Structure formats: structure tokens, C-alpha cells
Amino acid sequence: MSSTEENLQSAFAGESQANRRYLFFADKAEKEGYPQVARLFRAAAEAETIHARNHFAAMDGVGSTRDNLMAGAVGEHYEFTRMYPPFIEQAESENNKRAQRSFEYANEVEQIHHRHFEAAMKAFDAGQQLKDEPYFVCQVCGNTVAGEAPERCPICGAPASKFKRVE
Ligand SMILES: [Fe+2]
Ligand SMILES: [Fe+2]
Secondary structure, X not given: OOOHHHHHHHHHHHHHHHHHHHHHHHHHHHHOOOHHHHHHHHHHHXXXXXXXXXXXXXXXXXXXXXXXXXXXXXXXXXXXXXXXXXXXXXXXXOOOHHHHHHHHHXXXXXXXXXXXXXXXXXXXXXXXXXXXXXXXXXXXXXXXXXXXXXXXXXXXXXXXXXXXXXX
């Protein structure tokens, strides 16, 4: 019998995934010419976010900003040291090239996220604000760059136009 804490964890995971899944389905419906179906998926996605947020709140998932930066750094570190390397190896051994590339992109970018979070924690502890600047996210590999988009993504080679500005 699982505890309520575990149930919250798995419900949070499921609702979070449903949110992303429905947004991807909405894009597809839009492309196939079903705008109202796209809207339905977006509305359901929005609701799943509320469920995820409620579950996360019931788990006390959101801490102070300092705690949240630490949680981010720990999570990213786990992913690129423990999770993705064996995933990449396994995908390679099964000759699943798409999975391998997807894992490799994430593995590279999690290291960058980890660096961003560590730098933010350092600034935080020194009582400094981070520089006021946008971030640019590569829409191919997820590379996350502060300031301005690089001419070419150093991870996947995508051009600057593939970067989305995040305020
Ligand atoms: Fe990440
Ligand atoms: Fe990229």
C-alpha cells in the first residue's frame, strides 16, 4: 500500500506529463486543421497544470527561492551524472538513434542548467542580483543561453533564429 506522499508524487508526475502531452497534441491538431480540437487540448492542458500545482502544493514542493535553486541544481546534476549516461549507452546498444540523440541533447543541456543554477546560488549567497537580461532557448535541443542567442547553437548547430527569447 503506497503512502499519500507517494501518491502525490505519482499524481504530480502524471498531471505534469498530461499537460505537455496535450500541448503537443494541440500543436498537431492545429497543423491538421482542427482549431477547436487544438483549443480543447490547450484547455485540458491548462487544467492539468492546476492539478499538478495543487498536488505539488500539497507536497510542499515549492520552497524558498534559495531552496528552489538548490533543488534545480541537484535535479540537473542527477540527470547528467546518473540518469542520462546509462540511458544513452542503452539507446546506443539498441541502435535507437532518435532516443540516443534526444538523451544526448538533454544530457548536454542539463549541465548548462546546472551551471546557471549554481551561478545563481552563488550570486544569491553574495547578496547580488543576477544580471537583468533575457534567456534564449534553442527550440531544437533546449540549450539555454543568457544575454543573446549565439549565431549557431554550440550543441545542435541550429541557427540563431531557432532560439526563443524568454523574458
Ligand atoms: Fe535541465
Ligand atoms: Fe540547440
